[in-house]
Amino acid sequence: MHHTPLLTTLAAGFVLAFVLGALAQRLRISPLVGYLLAGVLAGPFTPGYVADQALSQEIAELGVILLMFGVGLHFSLKDLLSVKAIAIPGAVVQIGVATLLGMGLAWFMGWPFGGGLVFGLALSVASTVVLLRALEQRQLIDTQRGRIAIGWLIVEDLAMVLTLVLLPALAGSLSGSGETSGGVLLPILLTLGKVAAFVAVMILGGRRLVPWVLERIAATGSRELFTLAVLAIALGIAYGSAVLFGVSFALGAFFAGMILNESELSHEAAENSLPLRDAFAVLFFVSVGMLFNPAILIHEPLPVLATFLVIVFGKSIAAYFIVRMFGHPNNTALTIAASLAQIGEFSFILVGLGVSLHLLPEQGRDLVLAGAILSILVNPLLFIAIERLQARREEAQPTQGASVEEDLPPPVREHDHAILVGHGRVGELISARLQGEGTPLVVIEDKREKAAELRERGLSVVVGNAANLDVLNQANLASARWLLIAIPNGFEAGQIASQARSARADLEIIARAHFDAEVEYLEQSGANLVIMGEREIAQGMAQRVEETPVRHEPEMPQSA
Numbered sequence: 001m002h003h004t005p006l007l008t009t010l011a012a013g014f015v016l017a018f019v020l021g022a023l024a025q026r027l028r029i030s031p032l033v034g035y036l037l038a039g040v041l042a043g044p045f046t047p048g049y050v051a052d053q054a055l056s057q058e059i060a061e062l063g064v065i066l067l068m069f070g071v072g073l074h075f076s077l078k079d080l081l082s083v084k085a086i087a088i089p090g091a092v093v094q095i096g097v098a099t100l101l102g103m104g105l106a107w108f109m110g111w112p113f114g115g116g117l118v119f120g121l122a123l124s125v126a127s128t129v130v131l132l133r134a135l136e137q138r139q140l141i142d143t144q145r146g147r148i149a150i151g152w153l154i155v156e157d158l159a160m161v162l163t164l165v166l167l168p169a170l171a172g173s174l175s176g177s178g179e180t181s182g183g184v185l186l187p188i189l190l191t192l193g194k195v196a197a198f199v200a201v202m203i204l205g206g207r208r209l210v211p212w213v214l215e216r217i218a219a220t221g222s223r224e225l226f227t228l229a230v231l232a233i234a235l236g237i238a239y240g241s242a243v244l245f246g247v248s249f250a251l252g253a254f255f256a257g258m259i260l261n262e263s264e265l266s267h268e269a270a271e272n273s274l275p276l277r278d279a280f281a282v283l284f285f286v287s288v289g290m291l292f293n294p295a296i297l298i299h300e301p302l303p304v305l306a307t308f309l310v311i312v313f314g315k316s317i318a319a320y321f322i323v324r325m326f327g328h329p330n331n332t333a334l335t336i337a338a339s340l341a342q343i344g345e346f347s348f349i350l351v352g353l354g355v356s357l358h359l360l361p362e363q364g365r366d367l368v369l370a371g372a373i374l375s376i377l378v379n380p381l382l383f384i385a386i387e388r389l390q391a392r393r394e395e396a397q398p399t400q401g402a403s404v405e406e407d408l409p410p411p412v413r414e415h416d417h418a419i420l421v422g423h424g425r426v427g428e429l430i431s432a433r434l435q436g437e438g439t440p441l442v443v444i445e446d447k448r449e450k451a452a453e454l455r456e457r458g459l460s461v462v463v464g465n466a467a468n469l470d471v472l473n474q475a476n477l478a479s480a481r482w483l484l485i486a487i488p489n490g491f492e493a494g495q496i497a498s499q500a501r502s503a504r505a506d507l508e509i510i511a512r513a514h515f516d517a518e519v520e521y522l523e524q525s526g527a528n529l530v531i532m533g534e535r536e537i538a539q540g541m542a543q544r545v546e547e548t549p550v551r552h553e554p555e556m557p558q559s560a
């Protein structure tokens with residue numbers, strides 16, 4: 001076989017990540033841990049196969065670009081503003097406390113100031129992936145606590161973007177190499193100037209040009225071209241901004257995502273056309289794992305333990321007290337503290353930068369990685385612990401229940417109702433019609449923005465993935481009459497149907513399909529009726545032809 005390093009690295013990365021990710025899922029731990037361990041296996045510190053390091057790091061860079069593009073795409077000022085009173089001061093103070101704790105630890109280990117700063121900052125930011133998943137699993141996204149945690153995370157994201165921008169400029173003075181005779185101010189001003197120029201170009205030009213291009217491409221009707229356009233925008237802006245303005249790939253990608261965020265249409269489209277993002281984000285975690293030397297767990301157990309304690313207790317205790325100080329109830333403070341007691345992707349990006357700028361010793365990266373893996377593993381246990389604690393408190397003081405109650409998502413009071421899963425192209429039409437007829441309706445929708453908008457329109461909405469039985473129960477499955485599954489993904493629809501069927505033998509389940517095989521699968525999963533979109537379209541078209549009155553041919557003039 002000829003030499004194919006890129007192919008080998010990709011294949012090994014995907015296969016290992018898949019196997020260990022699936023294993024982690026099975027063991028009910030975060031798949032992130034699986035991906036990181038896949039990296040450790042493919043890395044140079046464990047026996048057996050060793051992937052190409054340089055190539056993996058470059059693939060990881062692509063992962064970072066797509067990840068940051070995703071952060072930009074989901075960046076919602078509205079989410080932040082709705083809880084700004086607590087989220088902004090809370091996050092700022094918590095980042096400060098965690099950074100100081102990390103710096104203190106670094107000082108003990110004799111690292112220079114710059115290294116301590118990077119290390120502290122890396123410990124101070126939580127992983128979006130882990131946080132959202134934890135909130136989703138516990139149906140907390142839709143509560144006040146969940147909203148505060150998400151707003152808090154947005155502030156952390158912003159602080160990290162700022163750090164990624166400023167760190168390279170400050171590296172000279174932080175490492176004390178004395179290269180920057182112009183002082184600290186000049187490089188910062190220069191960087192901020194470049195960033196400002198980049199932002200101005202994006203706002204003045206990009207904001208108009210990008211949606212315009214996307215609209216034109218959408219009009220061609222080629223999905224392939226559309227996906228390509230989104231990728232070209234993400235990578236093109238990230239790379240172009242790095243070359244032209246000297247800003248990092250990450251910042252460029254973040255802005256590219258934000259620009260698409262401007263219009264609902266391009267946001268949705270970009271979101272749907274980027275399964276590639278997930279794939280490369282996974283490879284990013286694999287490549288981070290490759291750098292990890294597990295020997296640190298044996299050689300330096302104390303620093304590992306201290307790092308772990310800063311992440312899991314230092315950060316969360318600080319967050320707990322801040323939230324309490326702002327007068328929020330105990331359960332809110334506990335949930336937010338538990339949500340933030342972990343670190344992930346941003347920390348990896350940051351330590352990667354720190355090591356490459358020669359600020360952070362490699363040991364720092366290993367500590368952050370060990371701390372991340374351990375804290376992500378422990379995170380679900382923290383949630384279980386606070387749930388127990390809350391239950392016990394409530395038993396002791398039942399009157400306190402009121403403050404918990406207020407924080408629950410709006411209750412569903414409908415009965416004998418239709419539950420509609422998915423309010424998209426199909427769901428929207430169904431919902432309009434049922435509302436018109438006055439049929440009681442509860443919508444389950446997993447996109448938060450969309451759910452909020454529907455609620456504003458007066459609909460009863462449960463936010464979450466309907467494949468989760470808890471979510472179905474929130475929609476008052478017990479007394480529903482119909483379940484209308486109007487989502488395009490057949491596997492997921494089957495999962496929803498079988499969950500609902502096992503809970504309710506007498507429910508009328510109607511599902512949507514696109515293929516014959518899907519129809520069969522959905523029927524086996526418990527649907528009473530499956531409507532296949534394509535069949536209905538064909539029928540509509542044929543019917544139209546059949547209904548057209550027969551046209552009488554004009555008599556042809558007789559030819560001579």
Ligand code: AMP
Nearest residue numbers: 422423424425426445446447465466487
């Ligand atoms: P469309 O593809 O236009 O038919 O839209 C489908 C809608 O269903 C989108 O708004 C999705 O957010 C939503 N959706 C997809 N899967 C689920 C799910 N498992 N639970 C709840 N909503 C979903």
